[in-house]
Amino acid sequence: MSRAAQRDIQPRSGLAGLRERLGDEGFAFGLRIILILGIGVFLSASTQGQSFLSTANILNVLRQASLIFLLASGLTLVILAGGFDLSVASNLTLSACLAAGVMKATGSPLLGAAVALGCSTFAGLCNGMAVTLLRLPPFLATYGTLWILQGLAFHYMGGNEIFGFPPAFRLLGTGFVLGIPVPVYLMALVLALGTVVTRHLNIGQEIYAIGANPVAARLSGIPVRRRQLAVYTASGLMAGVAALVYLARVNSADSGIGEPLLLPAIAAILIGGTSLFGGVGSVLGTVAGSVILALVINGMNLLNVKSTWQPLVVGVVLLVAVLADLLSRGRRERIG
Amino acid sequence: MTSTVTTAERSAAGKDPAPLLELREVCKSFPGVRALDGVSMQIHAHEVHMLLGENGAGKSSLIKVLYGAYAADSGEIWCDGRRVHISAPAAARALGIAVIFQEFSLVPYLDIAQNIYLGREPRHRIAGLVDRRRMHAAAREVLGSLELDYDTRTLAVDLGVAQQQMVEIAKALSQDARIVVMDEPTASISDREAEALFRVIRRLREAGVAIVYISHRMKEVFDLGDRITVLRDGRRVASLRAGEATPEALIGMMVGRPVGAVYERQRFPVPGELALEVRGLATDTGVKGVDLNVRAGEIVGLSGLVGAGRTEVARAVFGADPIVAGEVRIFGEPVKGGPETVARRGVGLLPENRKQEGLALLRSVQDNLLSASLWKLFPRGWFKASAARTHAQTMIDALSIATPDARRRVRMLSGGSQQKTVLGKWLSAGCRLFIFDEPTRGIDVGAKAEVFALIEELVAKGAAVLLISSELAEIVHVCDRAYVMRDGSISGELARAELSEQKILWLAMHGAVSHAGAAA
Amino acid sequence: MNAPGAVTRRPRLLPSIVPITAVLAIAAALAVPGFTSGPNLSNVGQQAAMLLMLSMPMTLVIMSEGLDLSAGALLSLCGVVLAKVLVAGAGLPLALLASMGIGLVLGLLNGVLVSVLTLPPFVVTLGTLGIAQGAALVVTDGNAVTGIGPQAASFYALAPLGVPVSLLIALATWGLTHVLLYHTRFGNSVFAIGGHRDALVLAGVRVHLYHIAIYALMGLVVGVTALLLTGRMNSGHPTVAIGMEFDAIAAVVLGGTAFERGDGRLYGTVFGVATIGIVRNALNLMGIESSMQVVSIGVLVIVVIFLDSSRKQKGRAA
Numbered sequence A: 001m002s003r004a005a006q007r008d009i010q011p012r013s014g015l016a017g018l019r020e021r022l023g024d025e026g027f028a029f030g031l032r033i034i035l036i037l038g039i040g041v042f043l044s045a046s047t048q049g050q051s052f053l054s055t056a057n058i059l060n061v062l063r064q065a066s067l068i069f070l071l072a073s074g075l076t077l078v079i080l081a082g083g084f085d086l087s088v089a090s091n092l093t094l095s096a097c098l099a100a101g102v103m104k105a106t107g108s109p110l111l112g113a114a115v116a117l118g119c120s121t122f123a124g125l126c127n128g129m130a131v132t133l134l135r136l137p138p139f140l141a142t143y144g145t146l147w148i149l150q151g152l153a154f155h156y157m158g159g160n161e162i163f164g165f166p167p168a169f170r171l172l173g174t175g176f177v178l179g180i181p182v183p184v185y186l187m188a189l190v191l192a193l194g195t196v197v198t199r200h201l202n203i204g205q206e207i208y209a210i211g212a213n214p215v216a217a218r219l220s221g222i223p224v225r226r227r228q229l230a231v232y233t234a235s236g237l238m239a240g241v242a243a244l245v246y247l248a249r250v251n252s253a254d255s256g257i258g259e260p261l262l263l264p265a266i267a268a269i270l271i272g273g274t275s276l277f278g279g280v281g282s283v284l285g286t287v288a289g290s291v292i293l294a295l296v297i298n299g300m301n302l303l304n305v306k307s308t309w310q311p312l313v314v315g316v317v318l319l320v321a322v323l324a325d326l327l328s329r330g331r332r333e334r335i336g
Numbered sequence B: 001m002t003s004t005v006t007t008a009e010r011s012a013a014g015k016d017p018a019p020l021l022e023l024r025e026v027c028k029s030f031p032g033v034r035a036l037d038g039v040s041m042q043i044h045a046h047e048v049h050m051l052l053g054e055n056g057a058g059k060s061s062l063i064k065v066l067y068g069a070y071a072a073d074s075g076e077i078w079c080d081g082r083r084v085h086i087s088a089p090a091a092a093r094a095l096g097i098a099v100i101f102q103e104f105s106l107v108p109y110l111d112i113a114q115n116i117y118l119g120r121e122p123r124h125r126i127a128g129l130v131d132r133r134r135m136h137a138a139a140r141e142v143l144g145s146l147e148l149d150y151d152t153r154t155l156a157v158d159l160g161v162a163q164q165q166m167v168e169i170a171k172a173l174s175q176d177a178r179i180v181v182m183d184e185p186t187a188s189i190s191d192r193e194a195e196a197l198f199r200v201i202r203r204l205r206e207a208g209v210a211i212v213y214i215s216h217r218m219k220e221v222f223d224l225g226d227r228i229t230v231l232r233d234g235r236r237v238a239s240l241r242a243g244e245a246t247p248e249a250l251i252g253m254m255v256g257r258p259v260g261a262v263y264e265r266q267r268f269p270v271p272g273e274l275a276l277e278v279r280g281l282a283t284d285t286g287v288k289g290v291d292l293n294v295r296a297g298e299i300v301g302l303s304g305l306v307g308a309g310r311t312e313v314a315r316a317v318f319g320a321d322p323i324v325a326g327e328v329r330i331f332g333e334p335v336k337g338g339p340e341t342v343a344r345r346g347v348g349l350l351p352e353n354r355k356q357e358g359l360a361l362l363r364s365v366q367d368n369l370l371s372a373s374l375w376k377l378f379p380r381g382w383f384k385a386s387a388a389r390t391h392a393q394t395m396i397d398a399l400s401i402a403t404p405d406a407r408r409r410v411r412m413l414s415g416g417s418q419q420k421t422v423l424g425k426w427l428s429a430g431c432r433l434f435i436f437d438e439p440t441r442g443i444d445v446g447a448k449a450e451v452f453a454l455i456e457e458l459v460a461k462g463a464a465v466l467l468i469s470s471e472l473a474e475i476v477h478v479c480d481r482a483y484v485m486r487d488g489s490i491s492g493e494l495a496r497a498e499l500s501e502q503k504i505l506w507l508a509m510h511g512a513v514s515h516a517g518a519a520a
Numbered sequence C: 001m002n003a004p005g006a007v008t009r010r011p012r013l014l015p016s017i018v019p020i021t022a023v024l025a026i027a028a029a030l031a032v033p034g035f036t037s038g039p040n041l042s043n044v045g046q047q048a049a050m051l052l053m054l055s056m057p058m059t060l061v062i063m064s065e066g067l068d069l070s071a072g073a074l075l076s077l078c079g080v081v082l083a084k085v086l087v088a089g090a091g092l093p094l095a096l097l098a099s100m101g102i103g104l105v106l107g108l109l110n111g112v113l114v115s116v117l118t119l120p121p122f123v124v125t126l127g128t129l130g131i132a133q134g135a136a137l138v139v140t141d142g143n144a145v146t147g148i149g150p151q152a153a154s155f156y157a158l159a160p161l162g163v164p165v166s167l168l169i170a171l172a173t174w175g176l177t178h179v180l181l182y183h184t185r186f187g188n189s190v191f192a193i194g195g196h197r198d199a200l201v202l203a204g205v206r207v208h209l210y211h212i213a214i215y216a217l218m219g220l221v222v223g224v225t226a227l228l229l230t231g232r233m234n235s236g237h238p239t240v241a242i243g244m245e246f247d248a249i250a251a252v253v254l255g256g257t258a259f260e261r262g263d264g265r266l267y268g269t270v271f272g273v274a275t276i277g278i279v280r281n282a283l284n285l286m287g288i289e290s291s292m293q294v295v296s297i298g299v300l301v302i303v304v305i306f307l308d309s310s311r312k313q314k315g316r317a318a
Helices: A003-008 A014-046 A055-080 A088-106 A109-132 A138-157 A167-174 A182-200 A202-212 A214-218 A224-250 A259-271 A283-302 A307-329 B002-012 B059-067 B089-095 B112-116 B132-145 B161-173 B191-207 B218-224 B247-255 B310-318 B339-343 B354-358 B365-370 B385-399 B415-428 B445-460 B472-478 B501-510 C017-031 C038-063 C071-087 C092-115 C121-140 C151-157 C165-183 C185-195 C197-202 C207-233 C244-254 C266-285 C290-317
Strands: B021-030 B033-043 B048-052 B074-079 B082-084 B097-100 B179-183 B210-214 B227-232 B235-241 B274-283 B288-295 B299-304 B323-330 B347-350 B433-437 B464-468 B481-486 B489-494
Touching (some): A055 A088, A055 A202, A055 A224, A055 A259, A088 A109, A088 A138, A109 A138, A109 A167, A138 C290, A202 A224, A214 A224, A214 B354, A259 A283, B021 B059, B033 B059, B033 B074, B059 B097, B059 B179, B089 B097, B097 B161, B112 B132, B161 B179, B161 B191, B191 B218, B218 B247, B227 B247, B235 B247, B274 B310, B274 B464, B288 B323, B288 B464, B288 B489, B299 B310, B299 B445, B310 B323, B310 B347, B310 B464, B347 B415, B354 B415, B415 B445, B433 B445, B464 B472, B472 B501, B481 B501, C017 C290, C038 C071, C038 C165, C038 C207, C038 C244, C038 C266, C071 C151, C071 C207, C071 C244, C092 C207, C151 C165, C165 C185, C185 C197, C197 C207, C244 C266, C244 C290
Parallel strands (some): B048 B210, B048 B227, B179 B210, B299 B481
Antiparallel strands (some): B021 B033, B074 B082, B227 B235, B274 B323, B481 B489
C-alpha cells in the first residue's frame, strides 16, 4: 500500500480525533451542553443566583423549551431532508384556533384535538405535494401556505379571542406530574420517537441521505419524493401537537397566537446543529437548541430587558446561527 | 490538398517567427489527476493551430488556463515577449484572448445582441444608458460576417442548439481578439454553417489573428490547420506542421501508450444468461436509437467521444432519465420506472460524477455503503446500528477501502477508495448488473488496477458489467467486446479479436471502420 | 425551437394576468356597488401606489433568483425613523434622507449576505425581517409615533394636476425601474444573474457589485415609500406594514415573473399590482376582511401560475 494510503488509515489525533470517536452528533451535542452550562452559570451569577436557580424558574425554562421544541421537531425532519417549511407557525395558529372553536362549541377536548391534528396534518400533506408534485421550491410553496393558513385563521376567528377551556385539557400545558411540567414529558416522548425514526428506522437513514445529496440518494434507489412527502406531513402533524399544548398553556386563542413562534423554532433548530442545507443534525440537537433559546429568553426576562428587544435578539441569533452553519459546512451551496 | 499548398507557401514566405502567445511547462493538477504535465505550446499569428487529443488528454484544462478560468499550478505564460498572469477571465480579455466554449453561456431572456455584448454594451454618452441601436447594428455586422441574418432581437431561449453555437461564435468574434480559441465549434452546427465559419477563420488568419482550434474531425484538421499539437495524458506529444502529418500518424500519437501500463485481464468466463437487452432506445437527452446487450460473466465496453451519448444510455437504462422510445429488459423482464424500481432488480449505476451523484460526501463511509441496500439488509424497516457497522466493516475489508474507521466522512477518502465505496454500495445490495461510467477517472494507477481486479472478480462470480470508458487502452485490455457510440447511436461493435485503440477511435470519430486507414 | 433558417424574434405570450385584470375590473365595476365612484377609484389608486413602489424593485430581486421577505418590516422601520426625525424638529427632506439611509443599509446587508456569502435569500431576509421589526419595536417601545407635524400629511395630500402625489411618485418609480432594467448594463446583469450567472463571470463582469445593488435598490425604494406611508397615516407605527411584502411578491409572481432563469416582465408586475388593488378594494367594499382577501390572492396566484405554465408548455409543443 502506498504511503499516502497508509497515512489514510491512521486514526486522527487531537480535537479532530475526539470528534471522530464521539461521532459528529455526539461532538456537536457536547458543545451545546457546554454552552447551556455556560449560559446557566452566567445567569446565576448575574441574577444573584436567587431567581435563576430556583426550581420554579428552571422548570419554567424547560416548559418554554418544550413548547419551542414541539413545534420545531417536525420542522427538523423536513430540514434534515433538505427542505424547508415556513408555514409551521401559521399551521399552529390555525390548528389552535380550530381546536379552541370546536372545544367551545362541543365541550369536548378530544374532538377539538382531532380536528386540530387532522387539519394540521392535512396542511403538511399539501405542502409536501406542492414540493414533490408541483416541484415548487420549498420556501416558496410553504410561504404561500403560510399566508393561506394565516388568512383562514383570521377569517375563522373574526378578530375575536376564545378563552377558557376545560381543566382536563389545560393539564396538557399547565399540569405537573411528579413535579415536572407535562410539556416536558411530551418533549421527552417526541424526542424518543424522533430518535427512533432518525436512528433506528430505514426511513431515517434515507432522510439523511436525501438531505446530504438528493441526486445521489435517487441514484441509489431511495424513493426521494415519497420520503419528502412523509416529512412535510410529519411537520404538519407536529405543528398540530404544538398547537394543542400551547393552547392549553395560554388558555386562549387568537389569530396571532403562532406568529411569534416561527423565528424561535428555526433558531432552535439551527442552534441545535442541524444544517439548513440538509443531511446534518439531529432531533436531540433541536432539544438542546430549544433549551438554549429558552434560556436566552428567560435570561432577558430576569435581567429586565424590555420585551420589545426580543424579536431583535432572536433575529440576530438566527443570522449568527446561519453563518456558523455555513462556516462549519466549509463550502457554499444554494438551496431552495 | 489545396490548403497544404497555401500553408506551405505561407511558411515559405517567411511568417513571423516570434509566437504571439506561449505556454512554457504549464502544469495543473487536481486531486488524483495531473491534467496538464509540463505542457509547452507556441501560438503564432496568421495561423490556425489545431489541438488534438482524446478525452482527458488535457485540452479543456489547457483552454481554461488560457482563459483564466483555472490558475496554473506552475509554468509560465508569455505574451508579446512579456510574462503574463492570467488570473481571471477579465485578464484574458485584456490580453486579447477570446474563447468559444463547448458549453454555452448565453443568458436565456436576453436577446442575441445583448448576449453578444454582455458586460460591454455600448453606451450613450449621456446618462450611461445602453445604446441599443449601435449594439444591434454591431451585432448584425458580426453575424453578417458569419453569413447569418438572424434577427438580433431574438431571445436566446428561443434559439436552437446550432443557432446558440453560432451566437457563441459571434460573441467571440466581436471581441476583436488577437487570439481566438475554439473548442469544437462545429460539434452542433450544420455543414453549411460550418463552411461559413471556415471562411471567417480564413479571413481572420489573413488579418493576423491566431486561432487555436480543438477538433475531432480529421477533415477539418487538414482543411484548416497550419500547425498541429497533439496532447496525451496531460503532456504534449508532438507539435508539427500540417504538411508533415497524416491522419494515421496523428491517431497513433493520440493513443500510443507504453505496453504493460494497463491492467491485463486474466480470465474470460463463458457468457451466461442475458442480463441486459436494449432495443431501439431513444431519449430526450440525445440517445437516438441504441441496441446493445450484456450477458452475465461479460465485461462489455461502451466507448466513444465525450458527448456521444454513453452516459445518457446508462442513465436511461437505470431509469434516471425517461425513455421516449425503445425497450430495456433486465434479466429477461422488461423494466419501466425510476431508479427505485430498477435498483431493486439487481442493477447498479456507478455514475461518472461520483462525488456529485454517487456519494453523499458529508456522510460516513458506512452510511454510503448502506444507502442502496437498506431495503435488503433490513427488510422490515428496522435499522440496526450494530448490524450495519458489521456489514460496513466487512465490505471495507473485502474491498480494501483505505479508512481507519467506517465512520470517517467519505469526503476525506482518496479517489480510489471513494470509487470502491460506490462499488461497495451496490455489492451490499446484491447487484448482478453493474454499469460503470468512467470508473477510473481521477484515480491513481495503483488504485485503477485494484478496481479492475474487483470488476474481474465480479464477472467471475456471474455478474454482468457494462463499462463506459474514455480510456481506449482500458477498453482494449479489459473488455470482452465493445460498442462504440457516435452522435447518439452505436457506430459499431468490436469483438475481442478486433479490439484496438485505433479502431475504436476511428469508429468514434468517423462512424465506419475504414480498412484503408485503420492499422490494427 | 425555431425552424432551421429563419431566426426571428418570437412574439412573447401575453402574461395571463392581463386578461385576468381586465375581467376582474369589469366584474368589480358591474357587481360591486360603489366600486366605480370617483372617491373609491382614487382610493384604489392611492392604496396601489405604495404596493407598486415595493413591487418594482421586488421584480428585480425575484428575477435574480432572490426574494426579500424583509420589505414589509423594513418599511415599518423606515416609517418610524422618518416619524422620529420629524418629531425631533427636522424638516421633511432630512427625514426622508434618514429613512432612505436606513433602507439602504439593510438593503446592502441583504445584498452582501446573499451575493458574497451566498446565503439563501429567504433565510437572510427572514433574519433581517426580524432585525428590522425588532429595531422598530425597540425604537418606539411598541407604540405609535405621533405628533409629527403637518409636513408629511400635507405632502401626501398634494395633487398636482389632480393626480395624487403618491401615484405620481409610484409611476416615476416604475419609469425609473423600467429604464434601469431595460436600458442599462445593470439591468442586463439582473437577467444574467437569474438566468446564467456564469456568463457574467466569464464576461469579466464584477457580478457582486450588481447583485448587491439589486438588494440595495430595494432598500432605497422602501425608504422612499416610507414617506408615503407616514404621510398617509400621519404617524409612524412599528408593525403597520408587516405583510406588505406578501402583496409585493404576489404581484410579481402574478405578473408572470418566473422564479428562475431570469424571466421577468415589469409591466406584468404592474398588472399584478392592479389586480391585487382591485381584488382588495372590491372585497373590502363587500365587507370581507383582510384575512380572506389574503386567501383569495393566494388562490389567484396558484391559478395564474398554473395557467402561465400550461400555456408555456403548449407553446413549446406547437
